[in-house]
Amino acid sequence: MTGGNEQEETMQTQQTQLTPEELSKDDFFQRLARLSEEMVAKHGKDFSMGALVLAARWIAENRIGAEARAGTPS
16 A cells, blocks of 8 residues: 555645755755754753853844954954
8 A cells, every 4th residue: 555655645746846946945954953952862951041142132133244254363
């Protein structure tokens, strides 16, 4: 009875084909998940959550990127 499941999976794959942008975002989510897992394993949940929240805050405040680094002393 696996024949029906394979056909169903093929239909779902065709219906959910991702755009290049969606594939790129998915790749970033996978990379972020791996990094998060590594951070938790080495430094625990509190550090990892704090670091990710801080990164989100920096993004919201436009403090990440070449422009932000150019305005800060080395």
